[in-house]
Amino acid sequence: MRDTIPNRPDLPAEIARRRTFAIISHPDAGKTTLTEKFLLYGGAIQMAGQVRAKGEARRTRSDFMQMEKDRGISVSASAMSFDFGEFRFNLVDTPGHADFSEDTYRTLTAVDAAVMVIDGAKGVESQTQKLFEVCRLRDLPILTFCNKMDRESRDTFEIIDEIQENLAIDVTPASWPIGMGRDFLGCYDMLHDRLDLMDRADRNRVATSIRVEGLDDPELDRHIPAHLLEKLREEVELARGLLPVLDPQAVLEGHMTPIWFGSAINSFGVRELMEGVSTYAPEPQPQSAEPRQISPEEPKVSGFVFKVQANMDPRHRDRVAFVRLASGHFARGMKLTHVRSGKTMTVASPVLFLAADRELAEEAWAGDIIGIPNHGQLRIGDTLTEGEALRVTGIPSFAPELLQSVRANDPLKSKHLEKALMQFAEEGAAKVFKPLIGSGYIVGVVGQLQFEVLASRIGLEYGLPVRFEPTQFTSARWASGERRALDRFVESNRQHIAHDHDGDVVYLTRLQWDIDRVVRDCPEIALAATKEMQ
Numbered sequence: 348m349r350d351t352i353p354n355r356p357d358l359p360a361e362i363a364r365r366r367t368f369a370i371i372s373h374p375d376a377g378k379t380t381l382t383e384k385f386l387l388y389g390g391a392i393q394m395a396g397q398v399r400a401k402g403e404a405r406r407t408r409s410d411f412m413q414m415e416k417d418r419g420i421s422v423s424a425s426a427m428s429f430d431f432g433e434f435r436f437n438l439v440d441t442p443g444h445a446d447f448s449e450d451t452y453r454t455l456t457a458v459d460a461a462v463m464v465i466d467g468a469k470g471v472e473s474q475t476q477k478l479f480e481v482c483r484l485r486d487l488p489i490l491t492f493c494n495k496m497d498r499e500s501r502d503t504f505e506i507i508d509e510i511q512e513n514l515a516i517d518v519t520p521a522s523w524p525i526g527m528g529r530d531f532l533g534c535y536d537m538l539h540d541r542l543d544l545m546d547r548a549d550r551n552r553v554a555t556s557i558r559v560e561g562l563d564d565p566e567l568d569r570h571i572p573a574h575l576l577e578k579l580r581e582e583v584e585l586a587r588g589l590l591p592v593l594d595p596q597a598v599l600e601g602h603m604t605p606i607w608f609g610s611a612i613n614s615f616g617v618r619e620l621m622e623g624v625s626t627y628a629p630e631p632q633p634q635s636a637e638p639r640q641i642s643p644e645e646p647k648v649s650g651f652v653f654k655v656q657a658n659m660d661p662r663h664r665d666r667v668a669f670v671r672l673a674s675g676h677f678a679r680g681m682k683l684t685h686v687r688s689g690k691t692m693t694v695a696s697p698v699l700f701l702a703a704d705r706e707l708a709e710e711a712w713a714g715d716i717i718g719i720p721n722h723g724q725l726r727i728g729d730t731l732t733e734g735e736a737l738r739v740t741g742i743p744s745f746a747p748e749l750l751q752s753v754r755a756n757d758p759l760k761s762k763h764l765e766k767a768l769m770q771f772a773e774e775g776a777a778k779v780f781k782p783l784i785g786s787g788y789i790v791g792v793v794g795q796l797q798f799e800v801l802a803s804r805i806g807l808e809y810g811l812p813v814r815f816e817p818t819q820f821t822s823a824r825w826a827s828g829e830r831r832a833l834d835r836f837v838e839s840n841r842q843h844i845a846h847d848h849d850g851d852v853v854y855l856t857r858l859q860w861d862i863d864r865v866v867r868d869c870p871e872i873a874l875a876a877t878k879e880m881q
């Protein structure tokens with residue numbers, strides 16, 4: 348374990364023990380199973396399977412999750428806190444489906460590290476690759492878990508090579524698998540010279556560890572058949588010669604990832620991975636903000652909203668803003684300044700997400716994630732402080748890749764529809780544009796599935812059947828420039844202009860040609876594909 352904390356020796360112990368991270372994976376690689384096992388080891392649940400069971404219960408309470416259930420995908424992100432040894436883990440769940448990449452991106456702004464799960468038979472899949480790229484943009488440290496080793500999987504060197512080549516990151520084995528598929532016995536722990544054997548009889552049991560004195564220890568012969576032991580010795584020797592040794596600093600900088608092999612469903616390799624998170628994932632990191640960076644050890648509390656989830660309970664129409672604390676020690680009942688509006692709010696009933704339940708948060712520290720119920724004041728990107736006018740930066744909103752117009756089936760309900768759309772825009776579930784010409788709204792998303800989710804949610808939460816229809820537009824850019832130039836631009840492009848829910852000018856495009864034309868003909872106007880949430 349690292350006994351010094353780089354550059355910040357004064358970090359309070361409560362902050363230093365926190366590890367806030369996300370699990371990223373391609374659907375089906377085993378993220379849900381691994382999450383369950385984390386909670387099981389963290390003592391947050393008694394039996395694996397409860398996350399799913401509780402998830403179901405929550406979904407019935409909040410019917411919009413019906414889609415999630417039907418399609419077997421995770422649409423919304425949530426956060427879970429639990430202790431592991433002396434550490435406090437905050438695990439932020441990310442939606443795995445490609446259509447929700449924007450939500451995932453924002454979620455990743457709230458963590459200090461990521462665990463990447465890959466399927467041992469499939470290797471690096473498309474969504475893993477995309478999510479990895481997002482982590483790389485932020486230089487997030489990444490720990491890798493190669494799952495499903497109890498099934499036929501690829502050769503270990505091949506898996507490591509594929510990660511190194513596709514993701515351009517150094518890979519160092521923290522453990523080495525012994526056998527595979529039916530013959531999978533467990534792993535040789537390369538960091539602790541330990542033999543970890545898998546118990547196939549009890550899926551919820553922690554693996555048996557046998558301490559050995561290196562690979563020549565005769566103890567190994569008693570547990571591993573000769574042909575597998577010979578292969579293990581050869582492979583580990585080769586790996587030690589060919590692959591880089593674990594360098595904690597390179598892991599922290601995002602240049603190297605340690606890989607553990609295991610089987611989440613059999614609880615195998617999970618404890619070692621969690622020890623890895625404690626040791627190699629960093630404590631809460633400084634947060635970029637304007638006009639100055641925020642350090643976690645600052646005594647005053649600050650935090651930012653990275654996700655808003657509305658209508659978790661349709662009876663109350665409440666919204667929960669997920670806030671990552673960037674600094675200080677928060678206590679329930681604190682008065683915080685909502686920097687965007689300048690107003691003070693008393694945070695009377697914050698929630699901490701302990702496993703799948705919500706509990707009142709009496710206190711929380713930098714690195715923690717708390718939920719603040721509110722009636723719409725809190726938006727993604729908002730900063731909360733004890734008075735200082737700080738604005739957390741780096742939480743983007745992306746230009747949509749698909750645009751459709753939306754209409755209520757009952758034309759008399761258009762006001763209702765407007766309200767629903769504004770709510771989803773604030774929640775970050777979609778972009779909503781009001782075109783200058785014509786009535787109605789255009790909704791922009793990054794993936795087709797989001798239209799279905801929206802239609803289903805508007806129907807369930809607002810009792811409003813709606814239709815999405817194609818438009819001539821395919822993308823949108825935020826337009827900015829000096830006031831008069833912008834007014835002129837708006838006037839001469841009226842059929843392309845809309846306003847987003849913040850009132851900012853948006854240029855709707857049909858083809859790349861439209862964008863090229865503006866760049867060529869209107870040098871005083873800047874078009875942007877992302878906008879900072881504010």
Ligand code: G4P
Nearest residue numbers: 373374375376377378379380381494495498610611612613
């Ligand atoms: P996801 O959240 O990444 O989408 O994956 P999830 O955990 O739901 O796992 C996907 C499937 O892979 C599940 O099977 C799960 O049981 C299985 N799985 C997870 N870890 C392992 C493992 O270590 N070994 C093996 N052999 N299978 C594993 P399913 O049939 O889709 O669902 P279920 O009926 O088992 O719940």
